[in-house]
Amino acid sequence: MRRCSRCVSFATILLVAVSVGACAMFETGQTKLQGIKTVGVISAVGDEMSFSRMGLTGLNQSSQSFPIGSWGLDDLIVQQATAALSGRFQVQAVSYQRAAFAAIKDSPVAPVNLVRSDPFKKLVQTEVSPQGLDAYIVITKAKSNFGSGARKVEGIGFVSYSTLLTSYNQIHVLYEIRVFDGKSFEIIEKMAAPPLENVATVGLTGPSRLVDESFSPSTGDPVRNENLHGAITDLIARSLSSTLSDMHLAEVR
Amino acid sequence: MKCAVQAGLRLSTSGRAHRTFLAALLIALGTIGALPASASAQTAFTLPAPPFEMPMVPSVSGTWTVMVGVGGEYKPDFEGANRAMLSPVPIFSLRRAGSTEQFRGPRDSASIAFLDFGDLRAGPVAKFVAARKQYNYSELNGLGDVKAAVELGGFIEYYPVDWFRTRVELRQGVVGPNGTVADFSADFIVPVIQRLMISAGPRFRWESTQATSPYFGIDAVQAMASGLPVFDAKGGAHSYGAGAQVSYRINPQWEVHSYVEYERLLGDAAASPLVTLRGSPNQTTFGIGASYSFDIKIR
Numbered sequence: 001m002r003r004c005s006r007c008v009s010f011a012t013i014l015l016v017a018v019s020v021g022a023c024a025m026f027e028t029g030q031t032k033l034q035g036i037k038t039v040g041v042i043s044a045v046g047d048e049m050s051f052s053r054m055g056l057t058g059l060n061q062s063s064q065s066f067p068i069g070s071w072g073l074d075d076l077i078v079q080q081a082t083a084a085l086s087g088r089f090q091v092q093a094v095s096y097q098r099a100a101f102a103a104i105k106d107s108p109v110a111p112v113n114l115v116r117s118d119p120f121k122k123l124v125q126t127e128v129s130p131q132g133l134d135a136y137i138v139i140t141k142a143k144s145n146f147g148s149g150a151r152k153v154e155g156i157g158f159v160s161y162s163t164l165l166t167s168y169n170q171i172h173v174l175y176e177i178r179v180f181d182g183k184s185f186e187i188i189e190k191m192a193a194p195p196l197e198n199v200a201t202v203g204l205t206g207p208s209r210l211v212d213e214s215f216s217p218s219t220g221d222p223v224r225n226e227n228l229h230g231a232i233t234d235l236i237a238r239s240l241s242s243t244l245s246d247m248h249l250a251e252v253r
Numbered sequence: 254m255k256c257a258v259q260a261g262l263r264l265s266t267s268g269r270a271h272r273t274f275l276a277a278l279l280i281a282l283g284t285i286g287a288l289p290a291s292a293s294a295q296t297a298f299t300l301p302a303p304p305f306e307m308p309m310v311p312s313v314s315g316t317w318t319v320m321v322g323v324g325g326e327y328k329p330d331f332e333g334a335n336r337a338m339l340s341p342v343p344i345f346s347l348r349r350a351g352s353t354e355q356f357r358g359p360r361d362s363a364s365i366a367f368l369d370f371g372d373l374r375a376g377p378v379a380k381f382v383a384a385r386k387q388y389n390y391s392e393l394n395g396l397g398d399v400k401a402a403v404e405l406g407g408f409i410e411y412y413p414v415d416w417f418r419t420r421v422e423l424r425q426g427v428v429g430p431n432g433t434v435a436d437f438s439a440d441f442i443v444p445v446i447q448r449l450m451i452s453a454g455p456r457f458r459w460e461s462t463q464a465t466s467p468y469f470g471i472d473a474v475q476a477m478a479s480g481l482p483v484f485d486a487k488g489g490a491h492s493y494g495a496g497a498q499v500s501y502r503i504n505p506q507w508e509v510h511s512y513v514e515y516e517r518l519l520g521d522a523a524a525s526p527l528v529t530l531r532g533s534p535n536q537t538t539f540g541i542g543a544s545y546s547f548d549i550k551i552r
Contacts, residue, residue: 054415055444061414108370148356148450149442150412152371163444194316194350205349246550 032181032188033248036134040094041081042124043139044101045175046073049232050157051217054146057162061151066222068156071229074098077139077175077236084241084250085137094136097127101140120178121185133182137249142176142192147203156232158217161203169216171228173235174206177243193243196235207239299550316350316550324510324542330390332468333518333525335533344544356442359496359512359540360456362422364408375409378422382429385468392531395479399467402429416442432464432488438496453497456516462488469525481530486521492536493517506545514538 052063082091104119124136141155153159159170176192193206213219215228222228244250322344330336346354362380382402387393406424413419422436440454470486471479498512517523518534528534 056416057414059414108368110365110367110369110376145355147444148354149415150355150371150374150410150418151415161444161447163446165446168447192349 033135033179036182036188037090038092038133038182039085039089039135039137040092040128040130040133041078041085041137041139042094042096042101042128043074043077043081044098045077045139045141045155045173046071047098047102048155049217049222050153050155051160051222052146052151052153052157053160053162054149054151055162055167056164064217066217068223070223071232073156073232073236076233077240080237080240081137081139081244084244087251088249089135092130092133094128094130094133096129097123100127101138104140106143118178118187121180121187124180125185131182135182135188136180138178138180139175140178142174142206144172144174144205153204158211158215158222158228160216160218169211169213170203170208171211171215171231171235172204172206172208173232173239174204177247177249179247179249189247189249191243191247193239194246196238196242207235209235316548318348318350318546318548320344320346320348320354320508320544320546322508322542322544324540326538326540328538329536331385331393332536333522333528333532333534334390334392334536335531337537342540342542344542350548356418356440356452358418358420358438358440358452359498359514359538360436360438361420362404362408362424362436364422372412373409374411375407378406378408378424380404380424384429392527393479395477395481396471396475396527397478400429402426404434406434416444418442426464430464430467432466433461434464434491435459440496448502449499450501451497451499454495456492456494456496456514458491458493458516460488460491460522462486464488465491465520465522469522469527471526481526484521484524484526486525489520491522492519494536506547507543508546509541509543511541512539 047067047069048065049068050063050065053061085091100123101120104123107113107116120138120140124138125131128136143152143154145151146153146159147161153172154174156173157171159172161168161170174193176190178187179189180186181188195204196207196209209231211227211231215225215231217225217228219225241250324342324344325339326342327337327339330338348354362378364378365376366374367376368374380403382404384401385393385399387396387398404424404426406422408420408422410418410420417439419439420437422434424434424436426432426434435458437457437459438454440452442450442452444450465488466486468486469484471481471484473483475481476483494514494516496512496514498510500508500510502508514537516536518528518536522528523534
C-alpha cells in the first residue's frame with residue numbers, strides 16, 4: 001500500500017516536471033503569433049464542387065464534380081479573411097498559383113502525413129509573392145468522413161443521403177487554415193473549420209447545412225443555381241470569422 | 254474497463270445482482286443527464302488553450318464532442334459455457350465535433366486505420382482476452398487457469414458500397430496463449446431514417462491449435478482433476494454465426510443502442526468434453542447501452 005502511494009507520488013512529480021519542461025520547450029501558437037504584423041492570405045478552396053449520393057443508393061455510388069471557379073469563392077474567402085484579420089494584422093495582397101495549392105492531397109497512409117513535411121510549406125516558399133511577410137495564411141480544402149460510413153467528402157460539395165424511408169440533402173464547405181511563419185515557413189497554427197453551432201445535421205466535421213432539392217446540382221446547370229451559390233457563400237461567411245477567431249487570428253466573438 | 258468487466262454480476266445467482274446493476278445503470282444515466290442539457294451541437298464548456306503544443310501533433314484547439322455512457326452485456330460465463338452473466342460496460346469517446354463514430358461491429362477489436370482510401374481501410378488491431386479462472390465457475394474445476402491474453406495483429410476492411418462492410422482481422426497472441434486467430438465478418442448497414450441505423454451480417458472465426466488448445470484441450474492431469482475425458486483440441490474452423498445491432502439517436506445528445514451476437518462453435522472447440530458435457534456450442538451475447546454527448550470547446 002505504502003509502495004503504491006510512493007509510486008503515485010513519483011508519477012505526480014514526474015508528470016509536473018514533464019509538463020513544466022514541455023511548457024518551456026514548446027510555445028503555443030498564440031505566443032508565436034504575437035510578433036506577427038504583416039500577413040498574406042492564400043485561398044484554394046473553391047474551384048470545384050462535388051456531388052455525391054450516399055447511404056442506401058444501390059450499387060452506383062460514384063461522385064461527380066462541377067467547376068465553380070466562376071463563382072469567385074476564393075476571392076470571396078480572401079476578402080472576408082482580410083476583413084476579419086485587419087483588426088489585428090496588416091494584410092497585404094499576394095499572388096500565387098491557386099491550382100498548385102488545390103492539387104495537393106493527403107496521403108492515404110496516415111503515418112506519412114504525420115512524418116512528412118507539410119506539403120504546402122514548399123509552395124508558400126516558391127509560389128507566393130511577395131516573400132518576406134511575417135506570416136502567410138493558407139486556406140485549402142479539408143476532408144471529412146460522411147456519417148458512420150467510410151466514404152469521405154472534401155472541400156465544397158453537395159451530398160444526397162438516402163435512408164430506407166426518407167432522404168435529405170446537405171451542402172458542405174470543408175476547409176482548413178494554416179498559418180506559416182514568413183521566415184522559417186514552419187506552421188504556427190493549423191485548424192479545420194468546425195461545424196456551425198446552430199446546425200441540426202450530423203455527419204461532417206466542418207461547416208454544413210441541410211438544403212432542399214432546389215439546391216441540387218443534378219437539376220439544371222449547377223453553376224447557374226443561385227440558391228446553391230448563395231447557400232455556399234453564406235456558409236463561408238458564417239464560418240470563416242469564427243474559425244479565424246478560434247485560431248486566435250481575429251477578435252474573439 | 255477490466256474492473257468493470259470483473260465487476261460483472263452473475264445473473265444466474267440472484268435477482269439482487271440484477272437490481273444492483275439496474276440501479277447502477279440508472280444512477281450513471283442520471284449523473285450524465287445532469288450535465289448541461291444543451292446540445293452536442295452547442296458548446297457545454299469552453300476550456301482555455303493548452304499551455305503548450307507538441308510538434309507534429311495537430312492542435313487541440315476547436316470543438317470536441319465527448320460521449321459518455323453505460324451499457325450492459327449479457328454473455329456466456331466463458332467460451333463454451335451454457336450459462337451467461339450480465340456485466341456493466343462503460344462507454345466513452347472523444348472526437349472532433351460534427352463527426353459521427355464510424356461504423357463498428359460489436360466483435361471488432363480496437364483498431365486504427367493507418368491506411369485509409371475511404372472504401373478500403375487497414376491498420377493494426379489489439380485485443381485483450383480476460384483470464385479464465387477455474388475457481389470462478391464450477392464447470393472449470395480441475396482444468397486450471399488460462400492466463401489473460403493480449404493479441405496483436407492487423408485488420409483490413411472494405412466497403413464496396415456505403416451500406417455493406419466486410420472485415421478481416423488476423424491476430425497473434427503475444428501475452429498468454431500465443432495462438433493465431435482470424436475473424437471474418439460482413440455487415441449490411443441500413444439507415445432506416447436519419448436517426449435509426451440497423452446492421453446485421455454473418456461471422457466466422459478460425460483459430461490455430463495454440464489458440465484453441467488452452468481453452469478446450471484436456472490433458473491427463475486436468476482429466477484426473479476434473480473428471481472429464483482427455484481431449485486433444487486442434488485448431489481449424491472455430492465458429493460461425495451472425496450478429497445484428499440497432500442504434501437510435503433520440504436527439505443530438507442521447508443515443509441508445511442494442512446488439513446481439515450468436516456464434517456456434519465448430520470443430521474441436523465444439524467437440525471438447527468441456528462443451529459437450531458441461532457447456533453448449535451455442536454462444537449468444539446481448540448488449541444494450543445509452544450514451545450522452547456534449548461539446549467542449551478548447552480555445
